[in-house]
Amino acid sequence: MVKITDVARHAGVSPSTVSYALSGKRPISEATRLRVEEAIRRLGYRPHAGARALASSRSNVLALVVPLRAGIHVPVVMQFAVSVVTAARTHDHDVLLLTQEEGEDGLRRVADTALVDALIVMDVQLHDPRLPLLRALERPSVLIGFPAAPDGLTCIDLDFKAAGELCVERLAGLGHRVVALVGSPPEVYVRGTAFAQRVVQGFTAAADRNGLSSSVHPCEASPAAARRIAEQLLREQPALTGVVVHNEPVLEPLIEAFEQLGLRVPADLSVTAICPDELAGGLRVPVTSIAIPSAEVGARAVDLLMRQLDGTPCPEATLLTPRMTERASTAPRTLNS
Amino acid sequence: MVKITDVARHAGVSPSTVSYALSGKRPISEATRLRVEEAIRRLGYRPHAGARALASSRSNVLALVVPLRAGIHVPVVMQFAVSVVTAARTHDHDVLLLTQEEGEDGLRRVADTALVDALIVMDVQLHDPRLPLLRALERPSVLIGFPAAPDGLTCIDLDFKAAGELCVERLAGLGHRVVALVGSPPEVYVRGTAFAQRVVQGFTAAADRNGLSSSVHPCEASPAAARRIAEQLLREQPALTGVVVHNEPVLEPLIEAFEQLGLRVPADLSVTAICPDELAGGLRVPVTSIAIPSAEVGARAVDLLMRQLDGTPCPEATLLTPRMTERASTAPRTLNS
DNA sequence: TTCCCCCGTCGAAGCGCTTCGACGTTCCGT
C-alpha cells in the first residue's frame, strides 16, 4: 500500500505538506502542489479512509435509513436513495445504507462508532420514536418528512398539504363539485405517517374552502381493492366527478375500474394524482399529477447536512412547493354529468 | 468520547485485555470478561470505527453496487439491497451504497481507500467492463449474476436457464404445444444482461426438446406494449395456449389484454412467469410463477464474501435451483383449444 | 521434582493520516 510518506518522499516534501496540498487547509505554492499531484498520480496514492477518519474525526460517510414498511412505494424510495448517493458524492461523501429494521440501535451504533458523520432518515412518523434519539445524538441529521413536532430537527419534504390542496383546487377550478380522495393503505394512516395525513388535511381543507362535497378513502394496494373502492364511490356519491389518488399501485387499476363501470376519464370523471411522473405519464390515460421531486429532496437533504457539518446555519423546515403537470385525465365538468 | 482506555481503567485491566475480551482473539478469564463487559455497559463504550479500521485493516463495511438502468425492476433491486444489508449485519458488517453511475472509478475508490473490505456487484453484463477491475482489486467480490467468463470471480444467481426450462416443461406437461416467451425490454438484451438471455436459452432449449412450437418477444415495460404483443401473438400464433412472462411490469396488463381479446386464463391460455411472488400472487388471476429468491441470493452473497475474507475456500459459481409455485393461471390444454 | 507449555494478562509499538505550533521568507505599509 502506498501511503502519504511515500508521496512526500517522492515529491521531496514532508507528509504534512502533502496533506495540506490535498485538503487545501493551508496555502501551498503552485510548484509544490504540482509536484505533489504528480507524485500522487505516479504512485496511485489513495488516502486510507480509516486513518483519515481517525485523525480528522470525519468519516465522510452519511447514513441513510430506508423504510421497509408495507404500503410505501418502493420505486420512490429507490429514487431517493439514488439521489442521496449522487448528491453525497458531489460533496465527497459516501452513503451507508441502513434498514429500518435495525431501528434506533442501528442509528445509535453508526453514530456512536463514528462510522458516519451525519444521518438522513426517511419515512418519518408523526410521533416517531427515533426523534428523541436523533436530538440526543451528537451528529447532524435530516428527516425526509415532517413529524408532528420537529423541535430542533431539520426536516425537508414536498409540501403534501399544499399538494392535496392543489389537486382539489384544480378540480374545483374545472367546475367539479363532488370529489373524493383515494388514499394510501389504512396501515399508513394508522402508523401516523405524516405525508399521508397531510394530503388528507390539504384535500379536506381545500374541499371545504371551495364548498365541495368530499370524502376520503384509504385503499389497499391491490387491483381488487381499487375495484371495490370504485364501486363504492359510485354507489355512495353518484354525483362524483373528481377523484384525487394518492396511492401509486392503485392508480391504474382504479381508472380501469371506473371505465369498466361506464365512466370515461376525463369526460365523465377527472382524475388527479400524487405520484411519480413516470407512472402518471405511462398510463393509457396519462394522469394530471403532482410528482414527488425525489431528486431534489435527496439533493437538498444532503446539502442541509453539509451545512450542518460546516456549522453554517440552515433552516429547520424546508417545504417544497408542489408542481402539477397537466395531462389527459382532467377536463371541465360537463353539464350533463 | 469514551475510549478503550477508559473501559480498561474502569475494569482494572489493560486496554489490550479489553480488546481481546471484545474480539475473543485470545482467551480471557470469565471473571475479567464480565468485569470488562460491565465497564463497557456502564460507560456506554463504542469502539471508534476509524481507529478500528486503521489498526486492524478491516473496515467491516461491504460495498453494494446497485443498478439504475432502464428495464430493471426496481422492487427486486430493493429486495436484494435489503437482504444484503440484513445479512451483512448478522456478520457485523455494514453496507455502503454505490450507484452504477459511479462506475469503475467508484469501485476502485472504495476498495483502494480501504473504505470497504469487499464488494457485491449487481446487474452483471455478459461482458461486463468491470470484470478486469474486480479481478485486479486486492479485495474479494461477489457478482450477483453471471458474466460470460467468470474466470476466478465468485458469482451467484438464480439459475435463470433452468427457470426458463421449468416454465416450458410445466406447460409442456400440461399438454400445451405452442408457447411464447414475453421477455424483458429490448435494451436489456442489447446490453447483454446475462439473466435475461439465459431465460431465453432455457425457454428455447426446453421448447425444442419437447417439440413445441415457440417464439420469443422482448417487450417494453408498458401496458400499451403488452397489448400490442398480445394482439401480435394471437395473429401470428393462433394456436398459442402457453405463455411465459419474464417482465414484471407487463405481467398484469398482458393478461388483461389477452382476456379482452377473448382468451380466458387459464381456460384458453396458460401463463407462467418469472417474477416476485407478491406480484404473481396479487393479481386477479394469481399466476403460476418462479420467484427470484432475493433474500436467499443476498444472504448467500454475503456469506460468500465472508468466506473469502476468512480465507475459507468458496465455490466460484452458485446457481440457485428455481422453484415454481402453482397458482391459478395454468391448466391442462383443453381439447377444443 | 523438573521441564514445558499453555493460559491470561500486560506493555509497547504501530496502523496512516491530520493538525498544531514553529520557523524562515517575502512583502507590504509607513
Added chain:
DNA sequence: ACGGAACGTCGAAGCGCTTCGACGGGGGAA
C-alpha cells in the same frame, strides 16, 4: 529602512484501536 503580517513548509504529537512479544503462574508429562 524596519516592524509585522502573511506565506509556505516542516516536525512532532497524537487520533483510538489492534496485535505482537513477553512474562508469571499453574498443571501435565516424564
